[in-house]
Amino acid sequence: MRISEEMVKHIQAIIKKTGYIPNRAAASLRTGRTHVIGLIVEDIANAFFASLAKSVESVAAKVGYRVVYGSTENDDGKGNDLIQLLAKQVDGFLITPSTGMKAGVQALKKTRKPLVLIDRYFPDEEIPFALVDNYGGVSQATEYLIEKNKKNIAFVNVALDQVQMNERERAFVDVMSRRGLFHKKLLLRLPYYQDKTQYEPRIRSFLQKQPGIDAIIFATNYLGMFGIKALKDLDIAIPGKVAVLSFDDTDLFRFSSPAISVISQPVQEIAAQAMRLLLDQMNAGPKKKAADEGVLVPPQLILRNSV
Amino acid sequence: MRISEEMVKHIQAIIKKTGYIPNRAAASLRTGRTHVIGLIVEDIANAFFASLAKSVESVAAKVGYRVVYGSTENDDGKGNDLIQLLAKQVDGFLITPSTGMKAGVQALKKTRKPLVLIDRYFPDEEIPFALVDNYGGVSQATEYLIEKNKKNIAFVNVALDQVQMNERERAFVDVMSRRGLFHKKLLLRLPYYQDKTQYEPRIRSFLQKQPGIDAIIFATNYLGMFGIKALKDLDIAIPGKVAVLSFDDTDLFRFSSPAISVISQPVQEIAAQAMRLLLDQMNAGPKKKAADEGVLVPPQLILRNSV
């Protein structure tokens, strides 16, 4: 301590009296660091991403970082704009990329800006990522339904061609095929709609065409949400006639009657791992290179009354 | 046009080739403007605030502004910290203040930083605000239940001493008293819990103590959510035994069986009005003072199967 306690007090009194607040824009201009992390998610209004954002925020706050968000809504243009917009204003990125953001993400990586992908990744790119074990989660759920003696299990997916959705479907197809239960007609792939209400009629007509279904796995929370609505509209008893399981846990599934069984993502853990990988990069000096590591976090199968 | 089209093309090609991105920190340092708006809400994970944030974001984008969020969780310290943190980095604030943020908000006003309160306000302060007509909404809902011949209508509120909650309760008490139906024991005021699951047992024991209740109005979405859970746990039929109405519309209320009737806030309109008031202030020159206006937006009573 080279400065006397007295002086410290004196200065702090002045700071308080004059209401001095340092200008971060100036500090950032000088140091090149902003102490802000950019979090780009698919849709901040979706329960999964909202809770992911909250977790990231709390982990980041502990190490002195703030977080700014943006939603891509799976629109490549919007996503790439967000990268552009935030690039100079954040010390690092946490990104949920849509398929078409690959070029943007590659370009970002070339600039050596710290970057971690979450929820999904590019299998052929060496970019660190943190996400749930999608394949494992759906495998376990499918096995469970088969053990419960279900024969005609349907899988409802969204045709985004993103790795996490592909893995969920691949797990379903693999397990079902292994047991000789796979039929193509039990696989429903719907387009990605901004307006999620459009899923309800689509799922309803699928259910009407496939009356033999005795269980359904929904690949996302919004598919599950509107799928349940479709089932109720058609007066199909859950789980009496059809057992139901969905990816992602939300209030709606917990509060639904019957409560819906889910493959739950450990959001806290995903956020913590992603931040760890990001901090690794941000703190890595020019010599020691941060590891191009990918982390797969195990999901949790939560059984409720819908199966 | 003083610059030839050719030159414009040439420069833009170079911009693209070199990947030039202007440094906003530098621009902001020079101009004093950031083109960012700070949105401080109660809890970004709450469906109401998430949808409000989304609306604000879309209105702001149209006029060239970005939005950064923060959640207070009704913690005065956290709220005031957010103001401090963002003060120099935003051109204006949209704030959902907790009671203890009054001093912080007053101080902010003195700095002449553009500022609009949303969702709630300080009745004795001249700060522009945009929110729903809470009194009108609950009045209408209460009248409706009385017309439906309900005699023992309960009101479940959270004891936050914030103007919007007070107005909701005041409307209920006024209407019930006018009809000679008000009983103090039908009014439940619960503390504000971070962990919302705590509301369920509290509401459950209230219901057990007051078996004569034939209708309930929940003053917030989370009270409604856990209130419905409590009713179902106790096997109280909705609406057979007890009619249910909640403030705020959410997926959960729309998807619940029975679907829950709500006093819905026109989020788009609140966001649009708040942004209008904020832009007024941000564009007001030093001479013309922006109006210290307050806007009350009418809510919508959406009747579903729970009444």
Place this chain on the structure above:
DNA sequence: CTGAAAGCGCTTACAG
């Protein structure tokens, strides 16, 4: 009309 220079508010390497 146009180009060079000043300055926003910080941080830090450097001269003394």
Place this chain on the structure above:
DNA sequence: CTGAAAGCGCTTACAG
């Protein structure tokens, strides 16, 4: 050790 000066990347008032 300490204080003054340079410079981060922009924008804009100003000199020529």
